[in-house]
Amino acid sequence: MSKINIDLxxxxxxxxxxxxxxxxxxxxxxxxxCEGLALYGADVVVTGRTMKTLEEAVKKIEKHGRKGxxxxxxxxxEKDVEALVEKVKAQFGKIDxxxxxxxxxxxxxxEDFPVEDFDQVMNINVRGTFLSCKHVxxxxxxxxxxxxxxxxxxxxxCGHPGGYAAYGAxxxxxxxxxxxxxxxxAKYNITVNAIAPTIxxxxxxxxxxxxxxxxxxxxxxxxxxxxxxxxxxIGASVYFAAPASDFITGQILYxxxxxxxx
Ligand SMILES: NC(=O)c1ccc[n+]([C@@H]2O[C@H](COP(=O)([O-])OP(=O)(O)OC[C@H]3O[C@@H](n4cnc5c(N)ncnc54)[C@H](O)[C@@H]3O)[C@@H](O)[C@H]2O)c1
Numbered sequence: 273m274s275k276i277n278i279d280l281x282x283x284x285x286x287x288x289x290x291x292x293x294x295x296x297x298x299x300x301x302x303x304x305x306c307e308g309l310a311l312y313g314a315d316v317v318v319t320g321r322t323m324k325t326l327e328e329a330v331k332k333i334e335k336h337g338r339k340g341x342x343x344x345x346x347x348x349x350e351k352d353v354e355a356l357v358e359k360v361k362a363q364f365g366k367i368d369x370x371x372x373x374x375x376x377x378x379x380x381x382x383e384d385f386p387v388e389d390f391d392q393v394m395n396i397n398v399r400g401t402f403l404s405c406k407h408v409x410x411x412x413x414x415x416x417x418x419x420x421x422x423x424x425x426x427x428x429x430c431g432h433p434g435g436y437a438a439y440g441a442x443x444x445x446x447x448x449x450x451x452x453x454x455x456x457x458a459k460y461n462i463t464v465n466a467i468a469p470t471i472x473x474x475x476x477x478x479x480x481x482x483x484x485x486x487x488x489x490x491x492x493x494x495x496x497x498x499x500x501x502x503x504x505x506i507g508a509s510v511y512f513a514a515p516a517s518d519f520i521t522g523q524i525l526y527x528x529x530x531x532x533x534x
Contacts, residue, residue: 296374454522
């Protein structure tokens with residue numbers, strides 16, 4: 273006979289008392305995730321490269337009555353990531369949740385793709401995600417729990433004529449890194465999952481938005497017929513950060529209006 277733990281069920285989406293780090297937290301999706309986590313009770317450390325934009329994001333977290341802390345960090349630099357983790361440990365004594373949101377997109381026809389741009393995309397999207405997970409993962413291993421959420425993309429699942437050779441490859445790498453870490457770290461009670469959104473209108477996708485032909489190609493591929501909105505991202509983010517997803521690891525959740533279903 274099954275017995276429900278009423279307390280657990282009632283608090284399945286409660287993030288009260290949790291400490292989260294969000295890389296790329298001052299970007300469009302990063303800021304949305306920070307606000308979502310704060311609304312469900314978490315204190316949030318916002319990281320990125322520019323202090324001024326981080327401070328703006330902190331104000332939005334504090335608006336929801338939670339603690340927000342801005343710590344600059346370039347995720348491609350291991351020393352920066354180590355320093356970030358030390359500062360968070362010193363201030364909060366633990367790290368419950370990590371979101372790796374820092375990322376860039378560059379689009380060129382594959383045959384003309386400048387190798388410097390290819391390397392930059394891989395460096396930020398793959399190396400940056402790996403370094404963030406590596407150093408936060410150490411803390412989570414030592415404390416015996418943690419929730420890591422990487423941000424992938426539908427472009428890691430299927431190709432697209434829009435010039436995504438580097439971006440698509442980088443997000444496919446994020447997907448497999450997610451599964452790899454999930455299998456390695458399950459024994460430490462760390463879950464590692466990816467959220468793979470379709471298009472949101474943010475500075476990262478501005479180029480697509482401004483190109484009517486490309487915009488139509490994108491929207492035609494989404495059965496629900498629209499781009500994602502911030503609230504779509506918050507639902508998935510809170511789910512993976514909260515106890516509701518405790519037995520779920522190594523998964524890639526497509527927030528895509530059915531795009532990858534067809
Ligand atoms: N916008 C979309 O439609 C969409 C769709 C699928 C996936 N994504 C992914 O979501 C994530 C966020 O995208 P966004 O649309 O919010 O873009 P954005 O450009 O608004 O935000 C990205 C953030 O990452 C930061 N960043 C870049 N390089 C960094 C580095 N080396 N160190 C630290 N921070 C760095 C940027 O400063 C920025 O704040 C990215 O990983 C992107 O690939 C976005």
